[in-house]
Amino acid sequence: MTARREKIVLPLIAVLLGFLLGSIIVIATGRSPLAMIGAIVKGFTGIDLLNPDVPFNPRYIGEFIIQAMPIILTGLAFAFASRTGLFSIGAEGQLMMGSLAATAVALLVKAPKVVHLPLVLLAAILAGALWGAIPGLLKAAFNVHEVVVTIMMNYIALHVNNYTILNIFGSVDRIKTAPFAPTALLKDPWLESITNGSRLNWGFIPVILALLIFSFIINRTTFGFSLRAVGYNKEAARYAGMKVNRNIVASMMIAGAFAGLAGAVITVGTFTFGRALPSAEGYGFDGIAVALVGGNEALGILLAGMLFGGLKAAQPLMQSQGIPREIAGIIQASIVLFVAMKFGIKMVLQKFERKQAPSTEGDRV
């Protein structure tokens, strides 16, 4: 099997196995896997297989897209750091700081939309980048492993966010801030109306731009070249005269920028106010799943993001069918686990191929 084919086939197998395992768990706990599949199909396409009265509802498509947007961005964040050889679990915290910065600019700045909205997005990007810079700097200066630091930074971000929302932005009800001015929002009544009242918003524009920028930086620029060199072999990159530490910090900052943007897309897109959170919402871990399944490539991340976004969108539908919504998380985790087991899957495939080999050769002749 060629490397290219492998990159496509292995994640597909992992996805299939993940859904299979999910179905088994649903069956084992006495629920119907058909109901689950129905909910998932509805979550993705808006087509209702189980209820012929309302066969199609575009609202679900809108909801599916808004679920996919932030996790595509956190996927890009994980993937970008990953291409430089860093295992960053920090997207969650960077997202929260992005969200907090977006909240601050949305509440404090008064300006027309053409100025206000870009400022909100920019602030979120910057905040995410700065939050990402911290583990980057610690790694570069003290060689502190980024995995533990980024995890800790997530918890710190959570409490910083909550403190600021509750105490500085004068929370109305101990949960959220006052609503933002419309000039700060990605929302658009037209988008909502064509998707039958979903929360669909213009957030997909920055998401698409982010995907293009990711691909361009990594594949086409000299900067991307040096990042990849550092990611594959830090020592060799240093031998070649590259500034390894500067690349590590830059990479963590850009990763943080993607995650920060995700925070804005949620806060001024999906919602219209800043929120205090009881705990992390899992966008960071979703992003890891997206990036791993997407093979750390822009196109793969787009597809994987849509897959897991659809799964998230299907959660309330599953719950209403009596299947606990957490099955989506279980399926997602299993897919990641199967992706991680790619060597094992490859071994099985190779055995299978070897057994098949004589007959297929015969066919060709």
Place this chain on the structure above:
Amino acid sequence: MTFEMLLQMFPIALMFAAPIILTALGGLFSERSGIVNIALEGIMMVGAFTGATVTVLLEESTPAAAWYGLLAGLAAGLVFSILHAVASINLKADQVISGTALNILAGGLTVYLCQIIFHQQRTRAFSNGIQKMTVPLLSRIPVLGRMLFIENYPTIYIAVAAVLLTWFVVYKTPLGLRMRACGEHPQAAASMGINVYRMRYFGVLVSGALGGLGGAVMVLTADIQYTLVSIHGTGFISLASLVFGKWNPFGVLGAGLFFGFSTALSFYAKDIPLLASLPGEFFYILPYLLTIVALVAFAGKSVGPKAAGEIYDSGKR
């Protein structure tokens, strides 16, 4: 801060220290055998969920329900860690990715099962967790007795016993020597006829058992039920304790106590004039912040098992 307050802090600090120490010892076994176990967080969640569930279900029929809960948590953690072992030992998965996947899985699975069993996103609250106890005789020792032996959760004694047992197994027995060899240089161990896969399985499964026990201890002493946020990063803090503790059982004990006290501080801050003016969130942040500070302080000095994280393949040399 008065001395009296310090004395009062002891039971709470030790309550939080016990699960950290137990889980970090689990991490010690896993990493000493050569497998990085970032799944400790998820293992604790599974242990906590199982511990709480068994306690809730048994408390009608036995007063020792919470103790069965601890055992069940241990067993559940062990079973859950088999996934990490299979993925990273047999199927050669990247250990950090496999661990991350298990952490996500643990969140989904435990709450899923809560919904199946209790029809809500958490377990039902148990009426009695592990009970505090006062040790006869020892409690009469001046000061020390007050600190360690009056109205403390017995879980800290379990944790300290686990530290001693770990030290004995890791440094004194052939098993420990072989396990450490697998974490430092698996090819060397293999060339001496040691089954590296088996040793690593041992390390990971012990980490599952201790992590599961740690999770159950945490929920049954510091909580009233299991929820998605019951563990809130304690598994990761245990991992950090392993790093400061330099992969040594007594170091882990010290680091666990350190984090126990830093958590306890948040409960007493409002009574300490200097700290009372700080927002409560500051104290929530403290353990995480201290972890980063300590990581930086120990940077470059603490060296873990050389081969931890490396994929071992008996076919390659």
Place this chain on the structure above:
Amino acid sequence: MSYIVEMLHITKDFPGIRANDDITLQIEERSIHALLGENGAGKSTLMSILFGLYQPDGGTIRVRGREVKISDPNVATSLGIGMVHQHFKLVHNFTVTENIVLGMEPRKGPIIDIREAEKRVEEISKLYGLAVDPRARIEDISVGMQQRVEILKMLYRNAEILIFDEPTAVLTPQEIHELMQIMRKLVTEGKTILLITHKLKEIKEVADVCTVLRRGKLIGTVPVSETSEARMAEMMVGRQVSFHVEKSPARPGATLLRIEHLNVKTAKGVLGVRDLSLEVRAGEVLGLCGIEGNGQTELVQAITGLTRPESGRILLRDRDITHLSIKERTDAGIGHIPEDRQKHGLVLDFTLGENFIIHNYYEPPFARYGILNRKKIQENAERLIREFDVRSGQGALTAARSMSGGNQQKAIVAREIDRSPDVFIVAQPTRGLDVGAIEYIHKRIIEERDKGKAILLVSLELDEIMDVSDRIAVIYNGSIVAIVDAASTDENQLGLMMSGAYRPATAAAAQE
């Protein structure tokens, strides 16, 4: 005649390659049997099969006349077969005793009886004259001592058949001499030795019988005393080889690289290079020889900018480059072929084309305004592949990882020579390569010399140093103890100087 070990018609396949093809090897008891072949000839595979690390795809093994199946190293051990690995399999933070008893620990109840273990290690060590301290930590003892620990591991397990895999690669001439004595002692005590090597001199010195492999096939088995080195070399390589490097006398010019009173710390924080001064002139190859770990690595890293020296100066054409970055030094005219090509020389997951531009990827023609020009990168790769005869499956797009060691090294040499630096730091350029590649790389080094470049050749292979260099500097304990003319020295003299045992009067005087 009775054979203690017989490997009959052994075949072993790896994906894409037949490592052993119908090989038969018969070893007499109490003999030293050499197994000769180049890298990749299949020696190590064959021995790994005998030691139970691999399973053969075909053929049978007999030990003491009985057919056996050696499914893992435990079986080999129980048959009395032991192996001293080329890359020692020692746990660095364990003691000598812990390494030796690992897996067969004497116990007192559930506890390891470490006193008893130490006593037994000491006894065996004495019996064979190995003089190893059982309580020392591996990381604190010399490479030669570590090898003895490897030998002790086998003796502790009562091994009768000892496999030595390239045992001399890391040793000094004196240590090699001692090892040969140990081997003879082992044979007189009743052991049988299988010596894997590609060094003919050693075979001549110590072995009784020699079996030659080439590209996975058995070429023949010959009695050593009746076979010339040249004949064995021909069997090994498949053609007549001259080990002598063809070159005209050097015509040295101005000094291009000057090192003055350099002090460099090792990674562990102690001084690895001490007050070292050295000059390399245009048009000459200065060979730096010494035992591994005497400051060569630190010196090379200081010159190329990978570590900062504590004090002293490095001058390139009289320009002080001591404090320049790696990049600035590269631009100033330092070329570097690093000692570890896979770790430092190449990004294995990059394509060959990407590896060729790793120094100047950001410059025209390869990039403009920060954007890569794929076409130019491709053209550059095709040109270098042609000029330097780099064999690669898919040209510029070949993954460096998939190439053979020799071609990987050729790619690095191509990249560095193409940049045409004034001063070349060449470290271990031929380690692990076959004779053809070695000849080629030596030829290119001499060509660069003749173009007027200054070349500093760092090598652990004395033969390479003596063949290629014009002058030889001997490094010991971080300092240059002597600089001698390559034509007027010999292996013994160099060996003594490398071990610090002997210093020429002038050098000694300069040091005092």
